[in-house]
Amino acid sequence: xxxxxxxxxxxxxxxxxxxxxxxxxxxxxxxxxxxxxxxxxxxxxxxxxxxxxxxxxxxxxxxxxxxxxxxxxxxxxxxxxxxxxxxxxxxxxxxxxxxxxxxxxxxxxxxxxxxxxxxxxxxxxxxxxxxxxxxxxxxxxxxxxxxxxxxxxxxxxxxxxxxxxxxxxxxxxxxxxxxxxxxxxxxxxxxxxxxxxxxxxxxxxxxxxxxxxxxxxxxxxxxxxxxxxxxxxxxxxxxxxxxxxxxxxxxxxxxxxxxxxxxxxxxxxxxxxxxx
Amino acid sequence: xxxxxxxxxxxxxxxxxxxxxxxxxxxxxxxxxxxxxxxxxxxxxxxxxxxxxxxxxxxxxxxxxxxxxxxxxxxxxxxxxxxxxxxxxxxxxxxxxxxxxxxxxxxxxxxxxxxxxxxxxxxxxxxxxxxxxxxxxxxxxxxxxxxxxxxxxxxxxxxxxxxxxxxxxxxxxxxxxxxxxxxxxxxxxxxxxxxxxxxxxxxxxxxxxxxxxxxxxxxxxxxxxxxxxxxxxxxxxxxxxxxxxxxxxxxxxxxxxxxxxxxxxxxxxxxx
Amino acid sequence: xxxxxxxxxxxxxxxxxxxxxxxxxxxxxxxxxxxxxxxxxxxxxxxxxxxxxxxxxxxxxxxxxxxxxxxxxxxxxxxxxxxxxxxxxxxxxxxxxxxxxxxxxxxxxxxxxxxxxxxxxxxxxxxxxxxxxxxxxxxxxxxxxxxxxxxxxxxxxxxxxxxxxxxxxxxxxxxxxxxxxxxxxxxxxxxxxxxxxxxxxxxxxxxxxxxxxxxxxxxxxxxxxxxxxxxxxxxxxxxxxxxxxxxxxxxxxxxxxxxxx
Ligand SMILES: Nc1ncnc2c1ncn2[C@@H]1O[C@H](COP(=O)(O)OP(=O)(O)OP(=O)(O)O)[C@@H](O)[C@H]1O
Ligand SMILES: [Mg+2]
Numbered sequence: 001x002x003x004x005x006x007x008x009x010x011x012x013x014x015x016x017x018x019x020x021x022x023x024x025x026x027x028x029x030x031x032x033x034x035x036x037x038x039x040x041x042x043x044x045x046x047x048x049x050x051x052x053x054x055x056x057x058x059x060x061x062x063x064x065x066x067x068x069x070x071x072x073x074x075x076x077x078x079x080x081x082x083x084x085x086x087x088x089x090x091x092x093x094x095x096x097x098x099x100x101x102x103x104x105x106x107x108x109x110x111x112x113x114x115x116x117x118x119x120x121x122x123x124x125x126x127x128x129x130x131x132x133x134x135x136x137x138x139x140x141x142x143x144x145x146x147x148x149x150x151x152x153x154x155x156x157x158x159x160x161x162x163x164x165x166x167x168x169x170x171x172x173x174x175x176x177x178x179x180x181x182x183x184x185x186x187x188x189x190x191x192x193x194x195x196x197x198x199x200x201x202x203x204x205x206x207x208x209x210x211x212x213x214x215x216x217x218x219x220x221x222x223x224x225x226x227x228x229x230x231x232x233x234x235x236x237x238x239x240x241x242x243x244x245x246x247x248x249x250x251x252x253x254x255x256x257x258x259x260x261x262x263x264x265x266x267x268x269x270x271x272x273x274x275x276x
Numbered sequence: 277x278x279x280x281x282x283x284x285x286x287x288x289x290x291x292x293x294x295x296x297x298x299x300x301x302x303x304x305x306x307x308x309x310x311x312x313x314x315x316x317x318x319x320x321x322x323x324x325x326x327x328x329x330x331x332x333x334x335x336x337x338x339x340x341x342x343x344x345x346x347x348x349x350x351x352x353x354x355x356x357x358x359x360x361x362x363x364x365x366x367x368x369x370x371x372x373x374x375x376x377x378x379x380x381x382x383x384x385x386x387x388x389x390x391x392x393x394x395x396x397x398x399x400x401x402x403x404x405x406x407x408x409x410x411x412x413x414x415x416x417x418x419x420x421x422x423x424x425x426x427x428x429x430x431x432x433x434x435x436x437x438x439x440x441x442x443x444x445x446x447x448x449x450x451x452x453x454x455x456x457x458x459x460x461x462x463x464x465x466x467x468x469x470x471x472x473x474x475x476x477x478x479x480x481x482x483x484x485x486x487x488x489x490x491x492x493x494x495x496x497x498x499x500x501x502x503x504x505x506x507x508x509x510x511x512x513x514x515x516x517x518x519x520x521x522x523x524x525x526x527x528x529x530x531x532x533x534x535x536x537x538x539x540x541x542x543x544x545x546x547x548x
Numbered sequence: 549x550x551x552x553x554x555x556x557x558x559x560x561x562x563x564x565x566x567x568x569x570x571x572x573x574x575x576x577x578x579x580x581x582x583x584x585x586x587x588x589x590x591x592x593x594x595x596x597x598x599x600x601x602x603x604x605x606x607x608x609x610x611x612x613x614x615x616x617x618x619x620x621x622x623x624x625x626x627x628x629x630x631x632x633x634x635x636x637x638x639x640x641x642x643x644x645x646x647x648x649x650x651x652x653x654x655x656x657x658x659x660x661x662x663x664x665x666x667x668x669x670x671x672x673x674x675x676x677x678x679x680x681x682x683x684x685x686x687x688x689x690x691x692x693x694x695x696x697x698x699x700x701x702x703x704x705x706x707x708x709x710x711x712x713x714x715x716x717x718x719x720x721x722x723x724x725x726x727x728x729x730x731x732x733x734x735x736x737x738x739x740x741x742x743x744x745x746x747x748x749x750x751x752x753x754x755x756x757x758x759x760x761x762x763x764x765x766x767x768x769x770x771x772x773x774x775x776x777x778x779x780x781x782x783x784x785x786x787x788x789x790x791x792x793x794x795x796x797x798x799x800x801x802x803x804x805x806x807x808x809x
Contacts, residue, residue, distance in 0.1 A: 011679040014687075019645060019671045021664045022688045042368075045361040049427065055420040063418040088321070095314040098307075133533045137409065137497045138526060141514060146334045148326035151318045225409045228501065232321070238410065242417050250414070254406060261405035456637035456703075459597055460710055461626035461654025462661075469662050470650050474641040 066247045073255055074248035078237065082253060085227065085234035090260075092154045092226070092233055093219035099155075100162025100219075101212050107163055108170035109196070115174060124167070131164025136222050140231040151232030158219045158226075165218070169211055173204050213268040217261060224257055337519060344524035352509060352528055358423045359505035359532070362498065363491035366430025371484055373435045378442035385446055385472065396439075403436025408494045412503035423504030430491050430498070437490075438483050445479035446472065481547045489540035496529045506532075549575040549610060549746055550596070550714055556604035557591050557770075565591040567770040568605070575713070576744045578737055580757035580778075583767035584790050589750040592767065593716045596748070597629045598622060609714065627654035630707025632736070634719035636699040640692040644683060644702050647691050648674045651709035670709070677705040681735065697728035701735070708739060715740065715747035722752060729753065733760050754781065754798050 025031040075082065110116045110124030136157055143153035227235020234253060241250040326333075379385045381396035412429035419425045454471035462470065499507025506525060513521035550573040557566040565588040573579055581589050594600035596607050598614060607614040614625050630651070638647045652670045653661055660666065666674075678684045681701035686694065691702060700720060707715060720736060721729035733749075737760045740747050751757045757764060758778040766774030766781075766789035773789050774780070783795040 011675060011684060014675045014684070015672045016668070017671075018668065019666070019674075019687075021646065022643065041364075045365055048357070048361060049365075049424055050422070051424045052420060052422065056424070059419040066414065066418065088317070091314040091317045095311060095318060098311045098314075129534075133493075133530050133537075134526075135493055135497045135529070137500060138510070138529070142337075145337060146330050148323055150322050152322040152327065155318050221405060221407055225407045228409065228413070235410075239413065242413050245417065254410070258402050258405040262401055265401075450640075452633060452635055452637040453639045455599055456631065456633060456706075457639065457650060457653065459599060459626060459629070459631040459716075460651050460706070461623040462650070463623060463653075463658060465658045466653045466661055469658070470639060470642070470646075470653065474639050477641065 062245070062247075066251070069247035069251040070255070072248060073252035074246075075252045078241070078246075078249050081237045081240075082234070082249075082256070085237040085253075086256060086260075088151050089220060089223040089227075089233035089235075092151050092158060092223050093216055096155050096158030096162055096219050096223075097212060097216045099159040100166060100215065101208070103159065104163045104166035104170060105208075107167040108174060111167055111171035112174035115196075124171075128164050128168050128171070131160050132168065136161050137225060137229060140226050141229050144230045149230040149232075154223060154226040154231035154233055157231060158222060161222065162215050162219060165215055166208075166211055170204060170208060173207055210268070210272045213264070213271055217264040217268065220264065221257070221261060341519035341523035343520065344527060345518075345520035346524065348521050348524050349528070352506060352525065355499070355504075355506040355509050356528065356532065358426075359492070359495045359507075362423055362426040362430055362495040362503075362505050363488060363536075366427045366495070367434060367484065367488045367491050369427070369431040370434030370438055370487065371480075373431070374438035374442055375480075377435060377439040378446060379468075381439060382443040382446035384449070384451070385468075396443075400436040400439050400443075403432055403434075404440065405436075406433070408433035408491075409497065409501060412498045413501045416502045421502035421504070426495060426498040426503030426505055429503055430495055433494070434487050434491060438487055441483045442476065442480060445476045445483075449475040478547065482544060485540045485543045485547070489536050492536040493533050496532065549573060551608040552592075552596070552605065553608065554605035555592070555595055555602055555607060557588070557595055557600060558603050565770050566595065566602070569767075569770070569772055570605075571765065571772065571775075573714075573746050573748065575746055576740070577763060578740050578747045578749065578761045579763045579765060580761040581748055581750045581765050581767060582752070582754055582757060582789065583773075587767045588770040589767055590718050591770075593631075593718050593748060593750060596714075596716055597626050597631060599631075623654055627710050628713045630710045630712035630715045632700070632703050632707050632715065632717040632720050634722045636696070636703045636723075638691040638699055638702055638706075641690065643688050643690055644678070644694070645674060645687045647702050648678060648705045648709055651706040654710065673709055674705070677708055678702075680739075681705050696724050697732065700724065700728075700732050704732075704736060704739065708743070712745065715745055715749075717747055717749040719750050719752065721756065729756060730759075737761070754786070758799070 023031055025034065107124050107127055110120045111128055113121055116124065139160060140153055140157040143156055147153045147156070223233040223235075224238065225235050227233045227237065228239050230236070234257070238250060238253050241247075241253065377396050377399055380387070380392050381400060383389065383393070386393040386396070408429050411432050412426055415425040415429050415432075419428065449472060453475065454467060457467050457471035495505050495507075497507045497510070499505045499509065500511050502508070506529060510522065510525045510529075513519075513525060550571075552569055552571040555566055555569040555571075556564075558564050569592060581592065583589050591600055595602040596609075596614070598607075602615055606616075609625065609628065612625065614622070617625055639650065642650070646664065649664075649666050649670060650661075652666060656666060656670070675684065675687070678687055681704055683698060683701055683705070686698065691699060694702065703720075715736070717736060720732055724732060733751075733756055736747065736749070739745070749757070749761065758781065761778060764774065764776065764778050764781060765772060766785065768789050774785050781799055783799065786795040786798065787793070
């Protein structure tokens with residue numbers, strides 16, 4: 001690999017000269033433009049924040065009380081509400097995860113370009129996009145308006161969100177699953193259902209199980225906010241606690257949520273190890 | 277491979293032996309019972325009268341929400357700008373906080389696996405377990421309503437997420453490169469700057485963009501609890517049953533989310 | 549110059565990797581360390597600059613006991629020992645120049661190194677070394693854009709810019725093709741001669757070792773089995789080091805002919 005003569009770099013030209021790391025963005029104007037733009041944005045955005053510092057200062061005291069509340073959480077004064085809300089949250093998450101999985105499988109099959117015909121593909125991708133773009137809480141508000149208060153609205157919200165999440169990841173999985181293996185099954189003259197059953201399912205199953213438990217975890221965390229808009233779960237109790245500045249009760253609820261999430265993560269680790 | 281011996285000693289292949297098959301069935305049964313029980317609880321807590329009425333109500337709301345009140349968009353630019361700031365600044369501060377937490381949490385960089393690592397891991401779990409809307413609720417109670425509370429909520433919620441992904445990246449680095457830098461006589465901080473930072477920088481950039489995208493979604497609804505942004509307008513319109521405005525706001529949120537997803541995909545493509 | 553006294557290492561797993569190794573390396577001597585896989589060669593090299601903490605004995609470099617140094621003393625001592633690795637161990641995402649300059653980290657403060665503001669003398673030396681190993685044109689390329697042989701040259705430049713008294717070389721050629729292997733070995737040995745450096749080179753290729761070094765140490769199960777000139781490697785010596793096998797092809801004949809493929 002010899003460079004053309006006129007381009008050859010000579011040691012004598014370099015010794016005595018400084019060295020600088022070649023910049024990440026080669027074009028100077030673009031680099032400086034980005035740096036400058038970023039700084040200007042930061043200043044403008046921070047300026048538009050409009051913080052009421054006296055209010056913040058007063059709030060620090062309350063913040064400290066809240067931190068203290070964590071050392072002394074109150075599980076007892078609202079034990080009945082907490083218990084009921086927690087159970088409702090868990091129920092909603094479990095039911096929504098099950099329904100979400102069940103519905104996400106056909107949607108995922110439809111959203112995988114290598115399996116589904118174009119019209120089906122577009123419809124299923126549309127469902128996925130809708131479900132991912134609409135925040136759970138907005139869906140919950142609309143569903144509460146339609147179905148009335150209660151866990152049914154929350155359950156449907158979480159199911160809908162689970163479909164988008166699971167179907168997108170599953171569809172991507174199916175799209176880049178091992179082609180030859182799936183084709184080998186097809187070559188035996190299997191029907192479409194058999195093909196899915198023997199060629200696709202075994203490859204996607206372990207990941208589906210892993211994802212489902214992860215989604216259960218997310219659903220549980222999300223279920224904690226649905227109560228804010230009347231869609232059931234622990235959120236309502238939590239909201240009341242904050243409204244009344246009952247930080248020790250709020251701390252108790254938050255601690256419970258953290259413990260349950262930790263437990264779910266632990267379980268999902270075990271199950272994932274067990275599936276593989 | 278499970279096999280069954282028949283009477284005359286020949287082996288017959290079966291997918292699973294009887295015990296495993298029974299366990300499997302039992303697991304399915306238990307799962308089904310749990311689900312049915314959950315469903316019964318939900319159903320008991322539901323006023324089915326309203327549900328049967330739902331199609332009519334949905335049609336009614338839909339009819340009132342269409343067409344969206346387009347003029348209202350003039351009032352949405354400022355909240356949209358606030359939403360962008362909440363997400364961007366929140367991500368920015370979250371990243372600043374996530375870096376030290378990640379280094380304290382990664383097995384290969386933590387100063388003490390016995391005392392400091394569990395604390396760092398707890399910070400991560402606590403931050404991740406609690407939804408940004410709840411953080412916002414809490415911060416509105418503490419700091420008062422406004423976009424500042426929203427930004428802090430986003431930042432706190434994102435710390436755990438970013439730190440978790442980052443510390444996983446740190447744990448996966450190539451230790452040989454770190455050893456080589458150590459062998460030159462570099463100090464602890466130099467080993468970090470030369471051996472570790474270059475290796476995790478791409479992961480860091482990816483995490484930042486990924487979280488920014490998520491934060492745009494989340495900051496669109498923080499206003500529902502008073503933490504600023506376009507959610508505030510949504511709440512106002514819902515409270516006054518101004519359905520044409522609601523439908524416009526939802527459309528705007530939808531558009532914002534799609535744009536942010538597109539931007540983050542482009543940026544990620546440019547970085548990697 | 550370098551003295552190992554009863555150096556021992558027992559890993560936490562209970563593996564006794566080094567067992568009372570005693571060794572003297574005079575200044576400027578290039579020494580090959582051979583032995584079967586798992587003999588403890590890498591462990592020996594790493595115990596010298598304490599990437600692995602020895603569990604017994606001492607390492608004395610120019611009269612200083614390395615095993616007793618505190619962390620800043622150890623860092624100063626490591627500057628005197630350049631290390632070259634089998635898989636090159638370059639920081640892949642940094643440029644060639646940054647990788648070479650990282651050899652000066654022990655001499656430069658943190659902020660200077662962070663800002664990449666090295667003293668002019670270091671930069672000049674880096675250019676000279678890159679020129680010496682034939683990579684001057686690659687200075688601003690990223691390390692992961694180089695071929696294996698080129699990377700190893702960068703690794704050599706990084707070790708030399710430390711201005712060391714001793715090179716610790718762990719299987720420099722194990723990932724390279726035969727021709728490049730020879731070039732790299734030749735380069736290392738030439739540089740050692742030019743700069744009067746001592747070197748300990750772990751190597752699996754006995755013939756290659758015989759071609760270039762002045763002294764060979766055979767290590768088996770953490771114990772020195774052979775210590776002598778390369779010509780002393782007879783078939784039964786190799787059997788003692790590696791175990792029973794037909795060694796005729798492995799040993800270089802008088803004129804050091806081609807390696808068997
Ligand atoms: N980090 C470690 N933890 C536990 N045991 C180790 C470790 N590193 C090496 N060992 C053990 O120490 C012994 C010597 O290993 P070492 O890597 O020094 O051998 P080697 O001669 O360099 O082998 P190779 O030629 O394969 O590189 C081996 O038995 C190995 O299993
Ligand atoms: Mg080795």
